[in-house]
Amino acid sequence: MKEKILIYGGTFNPVHIGHTHILKCFKEAINPQRILVIPTGDPPHKASPDLVPAYHRINMLKLSLMDEGIDAEVSTIETESSEKSYTAVTLTKLKEIYPDAEFYLCMGEDMFLTIHKWYKPEVILSLATVCAAKRSSEAQERLNNQLDYLKSHFENFKGMIVNIPYLEASSTEIREGTPDKKARLLTKSVFKYIFENSLYTKTFEKGISAEECKALIKPLLKEKRYNHSLAVAKKALELQAKYGGDKNKTEIAALLHDIMKDTSIETQLKIIEFSAIMLSVSEKLSPQVLHQISGAAYLKNYLKIEDAEIINAVRNHTTGRGSMTQLEKLVFIADAISEDRNYPSLQSIREASEISLEKALFVNTRSIIKDFSEKALPIVEGTLDTYNYYLKFKE
Numbered sequence: 039m040k041e042k043i044l045i046y047g048g049t050f051n052p053v054h055i056g057h058t059h060i061l062k063c064f065k066e067a068i069n070p071q072r073i074l075v076i077p078t079g080d081p082p083h084k085a086s087p088d089l090v091p092a093y094h095r096i097n098m099l100k101l102s103l104m105d106e107g108i109d110a111e112v113s114t115i116e117t118e119s120s121e122k123s124y125t126a127v128t129l130t131k132l133k134e135i136y137p138d139a140e141f142y143l144c145m146g147e148d149m150f151l152t153i154h155k156w157y158k159p160e161v162i163l164s165l166a167t168v169c170a171a172k173r174s175s176e177a178q179e180r181l182n183n184q185l186d187y188l189k190s191h192f193e194n195f196k197g198m199i200v201n202i203p204y205l206e207a208s209s210t211e212i213r214e215g216t217p218d219k220k221a222r223l224l225t226k227s228v229f230k231y232i233f234e235n236s237l238y239t240k241t242f243e244k245g246i247s248a249e250e251c252k253a254l255i256k257p258l259l260k261e262k263r264y265n266h267s268l269a270v271a272k273k274a275l276e277l278q279a280k281y282g283g284d285k286n287k288t289e290i291a292a293l294l295h296d297i298m299k300d301t302s303i304e305t306q307l308k309i310i311e312f313s314a315i316m317l318s319v320s321e322k323l324s325p326q327v328l329h330q331i332s333g334a335a336y337l338k339n340y341l342k343i344e345d346a347e348i349i350n351a352v353r354n355h356t357t358g359r360g361s362m363t364q365l366e367k368l369v370f371i372a373d374a375i376s377e378d379r380n381y382p383s384l385q386s387i388r389e390a391s392e393i394s395l396e397k398a399l400f401v402n403t404r405s406i407i408k409d410f411s412e413k414a415l416p417i418v419e420g421t422l423d424t425y426n427y428y429l430k431f432k433e
């Protein structure tokens with residue numbers, strides 16, 4: 039019996055759960071002895087400025103196949119070629135490597151409907167059985183018409199339609215989407231790989247402007263939180279004008295302080311894990327403080343913001359710590375008393391902030407500790423350290 043080889047190609051920029059879902063369904067329908075997943079080199083049909091280098095796409099494919107338990111080979115036949123990737127050329131090369139095999143070329147509906155317009159379709163259709171994924175019942179007629187067309191125009195054409203329930207996932211949306219979207223549509227190892235290699239993002243090794251900060255936080259925050267971030271930046275600059283500090287860093291840190299606050303706890307925990315950060319017992323019990331940890335990790339490890347002062351101001355803006363830097367104090371207090379805030383002890387913290395940042399830190403943490411202990415909630419070490427350290431400013 040001839041060896042059946044399932045061939046599945048694409049840009050895989052990045053590979054997502056929609057791809058592996060299709061691959062699993064095709065595998066079940068065809069029952070091949072070998073699966074070749076072939077990422078494209080230089081795609082002939084679309085110029086992609088955001089296409090990441092082939093070695094990243096290959097690495098992500100391998101991770102994804104491993105995560106999903108799919109026994110398949112990632113072929114570099116197209117990525118290692120200096121020519122443009124054409125399916126007809128690839129199949130011809132594969133025929134030389136596997137002269138006795140039967141090829142099953144698998145593809146989505148859209149590709150199947152246009153295959154007669156590809157480069158040398160007669161070569162493709164003579165070398166492989168074309169397998170098309172049918173996403174929905176409405177597609178049946180379109181696909182049948184295309185099957186008929188191909189049968190009548192290409193000698194020895196062989197094709198099959200495989201029912202594959204549609205799983206909505208698009209690489210474009212993942213590239214442009216939030217961490218929550220990436221966490222939902224990528225396997226964990228692929229999400230980790232994208233995070234660790236800062237793929238699909240601008241990075242800021244050389245510094246970041248206030249305008250860039252706003253553009254970064256806008257898609258990650260709800261409108262109310264975005265406006266809160268602007269209000270915290272405004273208040274932080276007022277405090278900086280009164281008490282001193284680096285104006286530029288104050289604005290940047292304040293704008294970025296809540297960058298992860300509207301990301302799900304589940305995704306934040308992944309980002310914390312990818313950054314090899316161990317949480318303390320009290321932090322694990324306090325989901326509301328996680329965003330300062332995941333936020334700092336996201337800025338440092340994914341966006342490559344290298345300024346340690348800015349990172350630390352984000353890292354400690356909720357709990358504080360003993361002996362805070364001026365920037366940490368400015369962001370912490372601005373976050374507590376920005377004009378959008380409204381809670382019982384607000385007035386006393388605002389009044390303390392007129393006297394000194396240190397006194398405001400003491401008044402603020404005292405009220406947090408009082409409030410949390412009354413509600414029998416855990417208190418994170420950082421909050422206790424802040425209270426103990428700034429107790430000397432109680433008068």
Ligand SMILES: [Fe+2]
Nearest residue numbers: 295296299356
């Ligand atoms: Fe916050």
Ligand SMILES: [Fe+2]
Nearest residue numbers: 266295296373
């Ligand atoms: Fe905040």
